[in-house]
Each structure stands twice: as structure tokens, then as C-alpha cells.
Amino acid sequence: MSSGQAIFTDGPGTAPRRPGLFSRMWKQRADYLYVLPAIIVMLIVIGYPIYYTIDLSFSRTPTTLKLSDKTFVGLQNYVAILTSPNFWKVTWQTLVWTVLSTIFAFGLGLGAALSLHREFAGRAFMRGLLLIPWVISAVAASYVWKWLYHSDFGAIGALMVQIGVTDEPINFIDNTRTSLYALIVVNVWKEFSFAMIMLMAGLQTVPESLLRAAQVDGANAWQRFWHVTWPHLSGVSMVTILLLVVQNFNSFIIPFVMTGGGPAGSTHIWITHIYEIAFQRQNWGAGAAYAVILFILMMILGIFYVRALTRGDATRAGT
Amino acid sequence: MAEVILNQVVKTYGSIYAVNHVSLTVADGEFVALVGPSGCGKTTTLNLIAGLIPMSGGDIYIGDKLVNDLDPKDRDIAMVFQNYALYPNKTVFKNLAFPLQMRKLSKDVIDSKVMAAAKVLDITHLLERKPRELSGGQQQRVALGRALVRDPRAFLMDEPLSNLDAKLRVQMRSELKRFHHELNATVVYVTHDQLEAVTMSDKMAVMDGGYLQQYDTPKNVFDHPRNTFVASFVGSPAMSLFPLEIIGAGTSVSLGSPEGWSFPLNELNSRKANASTGKKVILGARHSTITVHKTAHPGAVPGKVYTVEPTGDVTFAQVFVGDSIVVVSVEPQVMLRLDEPVWLEFDQDRMHLFDGQTQLALNPA
Ligand SMILES: Nc1ncnc2c1ncn2[C@@H]1O[C@H](COP(=O)(O)OP(=O)(O)O)[C@@H](O)[C@H]1O
Numbered sequence A: 001m002s003s004g005q006a007i008f009t010d011g012p013g014t015a016p017r018r019p020g021l022f023s024r025m026w027k028q029r030a031d032y033l034y035v036l037p038a039i040i041v042m043l044i045v046i047g048y049p050i051y052y053t054i055d056l057s058f059s060r061t062p063t064t065l066k067l068s069d070k071t072f073v074g075l076q077n078y079v080a081i082l083t084s085p086n087f088w089k090v091t092w093q094t095l096v097w098t099v100l101s102t103i104f105a106f107g108l109g110l111g112a113a114l115s116l117h118r119e120f121a122g123r124a125f126m127r128g129l130l131l132i133p134w135v136i137s138a139v140a141a142s143y144v145w146k147w148l149y150h151s152d153f154g155a156i157g158a159l160m161v162q163i164g165v166t167d168e169p170i171n172f173i174d175n176t177r178t179s180l181y182a183l184i185v186v187n188v189w190k191e192f193s194f195a196m197i198m199l200m201a202g203l204q205t206v207p208e209s210l211l212r213a214a215q216v217d218g219a220n221a222w223q224r225f226w227h228v229t230w231p232h233l234s235g236v237s238m239v240t241i242l243l244l245v246v247q248n249f250n251s252f253i254i255p256f257v258m259t260g261g262g263p264a265g266s267t268h269i270w271i272t273h274i275y276e277i278a279f280q281r282q283n284w285g286a287g288a289a290y291a292v293i294l295f296i297l298m299m300i301l302g303i304f305y306v307r308a309l310t311r312g313d314a315t316r317a318g319t
Numbered sequence B: 001m002a003e004v005i006l007n008q009v010v011k012t013y014g015s016i017y018a019v020n021h022v023s024l025t026v027a028d029g030e031f032v033a034l035v036g037p038s039g040c041g042k043t044t045t046l047n048l049i050a051g052l053i054p055m056s057g058g059d060i061y062i063g064d065k066l067v068n069d070l071d072p073k074d075r076d077i078a079m080v081f082q083n084y085a086l087y088p089n090k091t092v093f094k095n096l097a098f099p100l101q102m103r104k105l106s107k108d109v110i111d112s113k114v115m116a117a118a119k120v121l122d123i124t125h126l127l128e129r130k131p132r133e134l135s136g137g138q139q140q141r142v143a144l145g146r147a148l149v150r151d152p153r154a155f156l157m158d159e160p161l162s163n164l165d166a167k168l169r170v171q172m173r174s175e176l177k178r179f180h181h182e183l184n185a186t187v188v189y190v191t192h193d194q195l196e197a198v199t200m201s202d203k204m205a206v207m208d209g210g211y212l213q214q215y216d217t218p219k220n221v222f223d224h225p226r227n228t229f230v231a232s233f234v235g236s237p238a239m240s241l242f243p244l245e246i247i248g249a250g251t252s253v254s255l256g257s258p259e260g261w262s263f264p265l266n267e268l269n270s271r272k273a274n275a276s277t278g279k280k281v282i283l284g285a286r287h288s289t290i291t292v293h294k295t296a297h298p299g300a301v302p303g304k305v306y307t308v309e310p311t312g313d314v315t316f317a318q319v320f321v322g323d324s325i326v327v328v329s330v331e332p333q334v335m336l337r338l339d340e341p342v343w344l345e346f347d348q349d350r351m352h353l354f355d356g357q358t359q360l361a362l363n364p365a
């Protein structure tokens, strides 16, 4: 074509300008109608408590528990929390708890998923067995572990004495230096099967032909894992780790049931600490302020989570 | 390069025989096509040669060496997969380098070998791209390149062209042939497309139901199919087969139909018919050996035109003879009308007779 006019190609700058958010929302107003019932329910059961917590976090409440008598105190609660040494101690413990739990739960889950991915006799049974920690009630599991750890009657202590590791049972959860780690072990035990399930699903997406190609190309089992399997697992690993992190930041049952945060606050993490401040010391304002701080941190993690989940969507949609 | 020998190879899945006592020898430098309908055991056979799945029985030799217990990496074969199986997170260069890295070659050697292979396949300009940034044909070349870099003792290819569009497939077909010729490579090539097998291979192994049905040059398979399966599988349009009854004996046998018509066989075909285990035989005729007459003709059998398909060079027609459909071809200027009566004359020197019971080709008694 001598005129140089192209018919099928988009010249630069010819892409239509994206209309504004509100005009797009107006165009799609019918769609909002369909999700309206869900939005209303969410506003009531999630939105209102959040609003009320934020409101409470700027107030001092009377010890009489009459919340309508609260008085506005501005940022006082926040200042008190952020300057309290207790806050930083609990934050550190929460970080230790979250990071160690996540790393070990993920690592164990990955190992279990890889072992269960190969075919062997009794695989279905093993899979069921390894799922037990995940499906068992956290409260029940906590009580069982509390007894396992018990310094006088605990099976773990007895076992260690019997095989000669120690002369007398160790105080795992009554000792401020070991208590947090003892609980982390329980937490890892409880949630590694979750990572296992996620990664087992991820392993199904690894194309068999790629593994075969690598085998013909001379890769040993470890090389096949590193060059073929692992790159395919990165997406699901990201999501799994983020979910574990969020879940671990929000842990409550295991420390609450097993130690109640003790001894000497050595196993307090954020949520148990908030619970103590709000519901045991009746300091609602401070508890609420604490919860708001935590809420903000969780929302930031949530953004990463949604990003990781929808990462493939944009490329698939070609935008 | 080396020869590949399969001796009574068996692979069972439970009670299913995916590969049933297959024996075949691929000579050094030979291009052998494993061909057959889907599910006949081609991929399984190839995977057994590669050592990717354990055998249930038999022996496999690659270049004089019994490889039954060797891992794939120690069999020194290269494989090209149907979906190419390129490592998606690696660049083309790294894909090609991978088999060499796994064999711990020095970086210099790897570089030069990859460059050499890339040059042969004309993919030097693609080396820094990821597989998903390549077209199907380019991916195909990279997959070939990854097999090529290593000087393996044999190439195993599992339907390497079937993911390409028709035009590219024809083009790659000739390129693969060229590639085989220049490397003097031993190739075992799996395809479900008999045309690919016929056009590319030195020898074709026709499989069905886990059994090796026939193993011979494409010409011999085409001219002398061992049984009705091979006869109908190889060639396009397929050879027409229809059951007839033997009338008479000795050297003057006729074949008759339930409709009442019959035609005499020549001496050689009479002797073949005599070798049949029963009275029933199956007549096989390719379209090119059938003459179509518009009027009754001695020795020709009556039929009725069912469909007509002009292709330009030649016009194909399906003709009902009794209950069977026979494919014939006529010059494009010959006009055939639907439902028009025609008389078909079979070339006695080029027609096939199969035993009605065993389905095997009949040999003169
Ligand atoms: N892993 C398996 N488990 C059970 N049956 C299989 C398996 N792999 C292949 N088969 C069966 O073996 C037969 C041959 O399969 P295959 O070699 O893949 O055929 P194709 O000729 O299409 O490549 C088929 O009937 C298939 O169902």
C-alpha cells in the first residue's frame, strides 16, 4: 500500500484512554447489584466491628465495662502501646514465632509433599496419616501436647530420660528460655500438613514430559527437582508462605491453651497479648488500639497475598 | 550412532498389554517410523527404549550393549517430545546447554557445541529468548537442538510434528529428513500419521493393539500389507476392503457376492484363494488399481456412486458395491453423478486377497 495506511495495526497512541473509575463503576452498576447482598452482610459482620474497634482505640473505657461511658483520649492508647517495653518484647516473640513456624512448616510440608508424590505401597495411608494434624481440633491438640511436654508426667520427658539424653525430665514449657520454642514445635506439627496439601497440588502441575526430558538429558533426582519441579512450585509456594505468615501472626489457640502466654509472658504473641489486655485486664481502649495496629500490618500482608494470587491473571488477560 | 534392537519386549499395565512381544532391529543410521492408531503402544515402546518406564519382559540392546537395567541418562539417547518439553524458565541457550551441563562438560565446550547446534538449526538469533516467546516451529527446532548437541547414539522422537500447523509440518518433515541424512543418525520416530511414516522413514513398524503388525520398507508395506489392518491403515485414501465368497476350485476360481454377481480370478489369484482357510476371502483394492466403467463390462462388478469429491488433479468417488463402500478415482474430466450406476474392474495384478478368518494376506498355495 503506497499510502502507508495500515488497516489492521494499531498505531502508537491510538489505544483508547481508560475511562475514569466512577464512569466505569456507573457502566457496571448492574454488576454491583448482584454482589450487593454479599456487600451488605460483609458491612454488618465485618465493617461495623472494624469501625467500632477503631473508634474504641481512641477512647478510655471505665472499668465498670459500661462502654457507652467511654471518653475520647486521642492517640493516648497508641502512644502507651508503642512506648511500652512489653509491646516490643511481644512483637519480637511474635516475629520469632511466625518466622520459625513458617520456615519449618513449609520445609516439612515440602519434604512430605515430595515424598508422597512418588508412588509407593501405602501412599494413600501415609497421606491420610500426615493430614491428621491439620484436621484435628487445635484445642484438643494443644491439650495433648501440654501433657506430652509435662515435666512430671510427660511422654517426651520420660522418653528423653529413658534413652539417656537427660537425667531428669526437662521443663519445656515452664521454662522461659524454651517455652516459646516448645510451642513453635507444636505449631509446626499442626500446620505443616497444610503446606503439604498445597504443594502436593502444585506438584500435580509439573508436566511429566519435562521431568522425562530432564531424565534423558542426564539430570539426577536433585537436579530434576531444582531445574524442573521447583520453578513450577514458586507460585504456589509464595501463596502458601504468605498464608502461613498471616495465620501465624494471628495464632491464638496453641499459646492460649498451652501456656496462656506464660511463664512470665515468654509465650505471649500479639493476639494472646491483645486478648489479655482487653478481656482480662478490661483495658478495652488499649486492646483496640493494639488490634488496629495489627490490622494495618495484616492488610499490608493481604495486599501481597492478593498480588501473588492474581499475578498470573494480568498476563493471561494480556494486559 | 548405533543400532537399536528390541527382542520380545513386553509392557503390561495390570492385565493390559500396552506392548506385546515386540521384536525389531533398527540398523545403525536407519530412520524407523513407529506408526499406528492412537493407543496402540507407540509411546510406550519409545519410553521403554529410553528407559523411562520399566519393562515387563524382553531385552533391549543399544549398539551391542544390553540396556535393560540402565538409567535413561546412561543409555546415551536423545529424545524429542510431542509438546517439545522445553524448560520454560530457561532461555533457549540454557535449554540447549542443559544436557551438556548435566554431563559436566567445560563451559568452553558447552558454548561451542551449543553454537554449532544452533547454527545447524538456524536458531542463533533466538538463543536469549524464553520458550514461550517462540513460535511452534521455532520451539520444535530448539527441541531438536537439545537432542542434537550431545551426539547421542540414537534419537527417539515422539510425534514431534503433530503440534505444528499443516504447512509447517510438511516443511519440517523434509527438514527432519535432511537432518537425518546429514547426521547419518539412528532415529526411531513415532507418529500416528501414516503419510509421515511413508514419506520419511527407511522402514516403518506398523503397530496395533500392542502388537507389531508389520515391519518393512514403506514400499513393501504399501505393496504387500501383511493383513487387513495394515492394508487399511497405510495409504490415503485407505484401501477398500470387502468380503466375498469363493466359488469353484483349482485354477479357475471366481469370487461371488451375496447380491449374485461374480467375477473370475486369474491363475495367481486363484491359487491364493485356494490357500484360504474357509470359503470367505476379503478383497482389497486401492483406488488407483480400479477402473471405472460407465457401462457393463466383462469381469467388472456393479456398483452405485455414493459421493463424489473432486480435488482438482483427480476426482475421488465412493461407490457402494453391495454393502461395502469402495473408493475409486477418475480423471477430473470424467463426470460422475450421485446414484449413477457404474461397473468397477479390479486390476488382478495389483489386488490383494486376505483370509476371511485370519485376516492375513493370502499367499499362492
Ligand atoms: N501409565 C499407564 N497406565 C495404564 N495404562 C497405560 C499407561 N500408559 C499407557 N497405557 C495404555 O497403554 C496403551 C498404549 O499407550 P501409548 O503407548 O501411550 O499409545 P500411543 O500409541 O497412542 O502412544 C494404551 O491403551 C494406554 O491406555
Ligand SMILES: [Mg+2]
Pocket: B042, B043, B044
Ligand atoms: Mg503417544
